[in-house]
Amino acid sequence: MFDTDNAKNTMTQTDIKFSAKNVQVFYGENHAIKDVNVELEDKTVTAFIGPSGCGKSTFLRCLNRMNDTIDICKVKGDILLDGEDIYDKRVDPVQLRAKVGMVFQKPNPFPKSIYDNVAYGPRIHGLARSKAELDEIVEKSLRGAAIWNEVKDRLDAPGTGLSGGQQQRLCIARAIATKPEVLLMDEPCSALDPIATAQVEELIDDLRKDFSVVIVTHSMQQAARVSQKTAFFHLGNLVEFGETPQIFTNPEDERTESYITGRIG
Numbered sequence: 016m017f018d019t020d021n022a023k024n025t026m027t028q029t030d031i032k033f034s035a036k037n038v039q040v041f042y043g044e045n046h047a048i049k050d051v052n053v054e055l056e057d058k059t060v061t062a063f064i065g066p067s068g069c070g071k072s073t074f075l076r077c078l079n080r081m082n083d084t085i086d087i088c089k090v091k092g093d094i095l096l097d098g099e100d101i102y103d104k105r106v107d108p109v110q111l112r113a114k115v116g117m118v119f120q121k122p123n124p125f126p127k128s129i130y131d132n133v134a135y136g137p138r139i140h141g142l143a144r145s146k147a148e149l150d151e152i153v154e155k156s157l158r159g160a161a162i163w164n165e166v167k168d169r170l171d172a173p174g175t176g177l178s179g180g181q182q183q184r185l186c187i188a189r190a191i192a193t194k195p196e197v198l199l200m201d202e203p204c205s206a207l208d209p210i211a212t213a214q215v216e217e218l219i220d221d222l223r224k225d226f227s228v229v230i231v232t233h234s235m236q237q238a239a240r241v242s243q244k245t246a247f248f249h250l251g252n253l254v255e256f257g258e259t260p261q262i263f264t265n266p267e268d269e270r271t272e273s274y275i276t277g278r279i280g
């Protein structure tokens with residue numbers, strides 16, 4: 016009985032969620048991502064690390080087509096989500112972004128109530144058939160983002176009135192309310208104090224039970240704490256990708272070693 020369950024768990028955990036093949040990104044003449052090939056696993060936290068300007072955010076934004084919003088940006092190659100090409104003409108980027116949610120560096124709640132911040136996505140995607148169902152999604156998302164107890168008595172208060180750390184958890188609740196399969200996080204803790212950072216890191220570990228999480232971080236300590244896989248980028252190249260403990264203790268490439276020991280960056 017237990018063996019079968021374990022076998023199932025192991026299989027689920029190693030499913031490939033994203034598969035990137037020969038991905039190149041250009042901003043006009045600037046070749047920002049150079050021939051990246053990588054497979055990102057489901058129910059896994061993957062950290063993107065590397066010096067400033069190496070392309071971490073650019074590659075992250077390829078995964079939910081946020082780069083589509085930048086006119087001069089051109090993406091080449093293939094990115095498959097569960098085997099389907101996300102750049103196929105038939106894919107609606109709005110639907111894709113409901114599946115592949117994003118949390119940004121600076122908490123950016125809408126100028127609406129706490130409730131409406133979370134209810135916004137489910138409303139536009141028609142995920143609730145009644146007010147009761149919507150209430151349930153809002154509560155579940157706020158619980159999932161570990162902020163329910165702090166806001167349950169003031170759901171009508173403005174989201175912008177919360178502390179920075181609470182706002183970021185509200186944004187995470189908003190992102191998970193559309194039941195995404197993947198959560199992209201671009202330096203989600205850079206505007207937070209150490210206590211709020213610890214809360215968000217704990218949350219990331221919880222989220223991995225339900226989602227794939229990809230996080231861009233400048234903090235190697237954070238990458239080591241929260242991720243199982245790490246990708247090291249340098250000058251637009253994906254230099255090394257592997258198990259986080261291996262990348263931090265026994266990197267194969269000299270450039271990775273220089274970065275983690277503080278010699279470049």
Ligand SMILES: Nc1ncnc2c1ncn2[C@@H]1O[C@H](COP(=O)(O)OP(=O)(O)OP(=O)(O)O)[C@@H](O)[C@H]1O
Binds near residue numbers: 047066070071
């Ligand atoms: N919107 C944009 N328009 C033009 N060029 C851009 C844009 N965004 C990024 N770039 C360029 O693409 C390259 C990679 O930038 P990117 O922001 O992806 O790197 P990063 O590793 O995330 O950097 P950081 O750690 O500083 O956030 C850089 O040369 C940058 O100048």
